[in-house]
Amino acid sequence: MSHNNDQDTSPTPEYEVEIPSREALLEAIEARLKPTTFEEIIERFKLDDERQHIGLKRRLRAMERDGQLIYTKANAYGLPSRMNLIKGRIIGHRDGFGFCHPDDGGSDLFIPPSQMYSVLHGDRVLVQEQGSDSKGRREGRIVRVIEPRQGGIVGRFFIDHDLGIVVPDDSRLNQDILIPEDARNGARHGQIVVVDITRRPNRRTSPIGEVSEILGEHMAPGMEIEVAIREHDIPTEWSPATLKEIEKFGETVPQEAYADRVDLRDLPLVTIDGEDSRDFDDAVCAEPDGDGWRLWVAIADVSYYVRPNTSLDKDALERGNSVYFPNFVVPMLPEKLSNGLCSLNPDVDRLCMVAEMRISAKGKLRESKFYPAVMKSHARLTYNKVADIIDGDPKLRQDYEHVLNQVDHLHSLFKVLKAARQQRSAIEFETLETRFIFNAQRKIESIEPVRRNVAHTIIEECMIMANVATARLIEGHEEAGALFRVHEPPSAERLTNFRSFLAELGLTMKGSDDPSPADYAAVLAQVGERPDAELIQTMLLRSMQQAVYSPDNAGHFGLALEEYAHFTSPIRRYPDLILHRAIKALLKKQQGPNQALAGAWMYPTEQLDELGQHCSMTERRADDATRQVADWLKCEYMQDHVGEEFTGVIASVTNFGLFIRIDDLSIDGLVHVSNLDNDYYRYDNERHLLIGENSRRVYRLGDKVRVRVRSVNLDERKIDLTLLAAESPAGKDRMPGEENAGGADKAARKPRKKSSAKGKRGKSSSKSSSRNKGSSKK
Structure with a gap:
């Protein structure tokens, strides 16, 4: 459409008269050297009708609200970019x-x-x-x-001198919300509520709100999850149209769905998942093939049931992924599908999409093919059982004799794939995860470390191979748009910080300004037996970029792969569902329409850009919410351990103190600088240390420490610790009161004030592995 003449007007149903389009208005205002008045716009477009004036005013106001225009003090419209x-x-x-x-x-x-x-x-x-x-x-x-921000605000309701106040749970909202008496809706002092803002704040008054929902008492079991769900706007309700749509699904595969599918029901496919997993979206099978291997990875055919642009599809897209909390899941798909018809449960027919791959004796992908199939899982195995079978447990080997060869084949193939992974120098992490053990009242009984075993890595390598094969398929067919899993190299700033951290520990990393995955892998190889190995891995992780979904393939730095996509978890990740539809569209183009390829879909490039951003956002949203719940639960657990002593390591050094990660619990607490021995402490940002001006005592990243729990503030997820002793990586004890020579060239004097009431929290970095089904499945 042309925007350079007076005829760029069009009848708009909203205004019922012809008025200039937004584009035409922006062009006209941009063409002038100064902001344009309303009268000048009327004259420019020759708008004589009074109704046109009214419609124009509405459009200009809408453009103001959207930030396209600014109404100046001179009563004229200007462009934000020019101001x-x-x-x-x-x-x-x-x-x-x-x-x-x-x-x-x-x-x-x-x-x-x-x-x-x-x-x-x-x-x-x-x-x-x-x-x-x-x-x-x-x-x-x-x-x-x-x-204005959308959605309600979660907080705790208080009554102070007859005045209702809600203190937001999210510390980034640092204004208390006033609640008039007639807007409390039954909320009682101390309860957790959701508030809708009815009058926004200004320089003179606090925001005013109305209680829209009462979540319950502050310490009620499960309250931490309720708060996180609302605070992060995680959808939990299915639309009425979706509830009606899923009524048509039965308990078994519909008869018509068998048509045109490869029958793999006799192939000894097995699922290997966590003890408490309920949604099984992948099954595997391997057998020797000449001098190499043949690997089948069968993935639940979610795309057959969840068709594009249906209500069910729209709800799944809005969620983006399943969110795994301790003992609670917000699924991407309704339970009838996620734990039922789509889940590859044992001894029942299930629809699947299969990646069948031939792998060389050196672990290289030779060729692959994809096709829709029907399968029957021959066993529901767990990571622990598989590890015990491999270790020779006689009872388990007898109980699972019918799939024993399969487990042995998978283990043998894994050794080949593991060697290939090491050959390409993929970065391998062995960080500590934890799981929460609850009692009958859903109070935390203990926090237990969970370490991965060989079965986790077997499945991980199989999934990586399937994801690589899928990415290569899409890469070779530009018309089949899908999302790649992209992990870009570290930024220059993060790289510099990580090198500085390593130097302080006497370590180096090769690769100058452009390190390769091999350079990172070499660092991990150096630190395997060090007591601060977990900390070094954590810092390495922090130095990396965050992986995202994108239609543009930029490779996966961490896995040292040129192409990578997510194919293996369509029950719980929407990008995988997009990829399945793209594969079906390719097959349909090659083979022609058939029943098994129902759900095929080609996404236009511009839509894929939006989908990539949205799915990356929902993934971050889930991570933030689960991390928040973990922080809450860990603080709740530590409330019962105030006064007790623990060992740990200095995980972070700041100008206001030391964050200590407590051994085995992955809980971080703060030793505030004001609680260190009587001295002034200088902070060296580059070398990650605090140094006493007079005592020359040095506290640095990686130091082993002994601490006592001083206090716990559950509202702020903040754990305060007292330092009892510190030991440098070299092994020299540093008890408070002893001198330790050291220096800091670049330093800043410690702040004299303690942190505010909404001060720094003790944050935990590890998520509970018990809620993260498939944490080893890439």
Whole structure:
């Protein structure tokens, strides 16, 4: 459409008269050297009808709300870009300041506390850059809120001198919400509630809200999950249309679905999952093939049941993935499918998509083919059982005699694949995971370390091979759009920080400014037996980029693979479902339509870009929510251990103190700088250490320590510790009060003040493996 003449107007049902399009208005305003008045716009487009004036005003206001235009003090419309204005989203901070993350992906702008009074975390705003603050950060001034944050706010309700107040659980929302008496809706003092904002904050008044939901008492079992679900906007309700749609599914595979499928029911496929898994989306089988191997990876054919653009599909897309909490799951698909008709349960017919691969004696993928099939799982095995079978447990080997050859074949193939993985220098982590053990009242009885065994890695290698084969298939057919699993190399800043951390421990990493996965793998090989090996692995992980979903293949740095896609978990990951549809579309193009390829779908490129961003977001959302629940539960557990002593390691050094990771529990607590021995401490950011000005005592990353639990604040997920003793990696004990020579060239004097009431929390970094079904399945 042309936008350069007066005829760029069109009748719009919304306004019932011809008015200029948004594009035409933007072009007209951009063509002028200064902001344009309403009268000048009318004259420019020759709008004589009064109804056109009304419609134009509405459109201009809508463009203001969307941040496309700014209405100036001179009563004229201008372009944000010409006024040095930036559109972005507010990220609050517990200490009162915030940041604006620009929509265009540029660097964040610092928003001082004085500017945060009139906005809330999550608002989309227009910000004007105001130069730099004292720390050299770009600073911004809030011009306008263009899109208020959506959804309710979770917090704890208090009554103080007859005044109702909700303190948000999310520390990034640092303004208390006032609740009028007639808006409490039965909430009692101390309860956890959800609040809707009815009047936004400004420089003079706090936000005002209404209680929309009462979640329950503060310490009620499961409350931490209820809070996380709402705080992270995780969908939990199925639409009425979806509930009606799933009524048509029975308990068994429909007769018509068998048509045109390869019959693999006699192939000894088995599932290998965690003890408490209920959704089995992958089964495996291997056998010798000449000088190499043949591997079948059969994946639940979710795409047959979940068709594109149905209500069920839309609900699954909104969720993006299943979310695994301790003893509770928010599934991507209704339970009738996820634990029933799609799940590869033993001894029942199930529909599947199969990747059949031939693998060389050196673990290289020779060729692969994909096809729809019907299968029957010959055994539901667990990781522990498989590991015990491999170790020679006589009873288990007898109980599972009918699949014994299969387990042995898989183990032999694994050795080949493992060697190939090491040959290409993929980065291998052996970090400690934990699981929560609950009693009958759903209170935490213990936190137990969980270590992976050989069965985890067997399945992991099989899944990686299937994902590589799938990615190569899509890479070779540009018309079959799907999402790759992309893991890019570390950024320059993260790389520099990691090298600095290693240097402090006397370690180095090769590769100059462009290290390879082999350089990272070499670091892990150096630290295998060190007592601080887990910390080093954690820091290595922090140095890496976050993996994302993208239609553009950029390879997988961590796995040292040129192409990688997620094919193996369509029950719990939407990108896998997209990939299954793309494979079916390719097969349909090659073979022609048939019943087995129902659900085939070709996604346009522009839609894949949006899907990649959305699925990456839902994955981060799930990670954040499960991490929050883990933090809560670990603090709840530590409440019963105040005063007790533990050993640990310094996991992080900051200018306000030391974060200590307690051994075996993966719980982080804070030794605040004010609780260290009487001295002034300088913080060396580059070398990750605190040094006493007078005592020259040094505390650095990796030091082994003994601590006592000082206090626990469950509301803030904060654990305070007292340092009893410290030992350097070299083995020299440093008891509080002893001198330890050391130096710090670049240092900052420790702050004199303690952290605020919404101060730094003790955050735990490990998720409970008991909730993360398939944690080893890549």
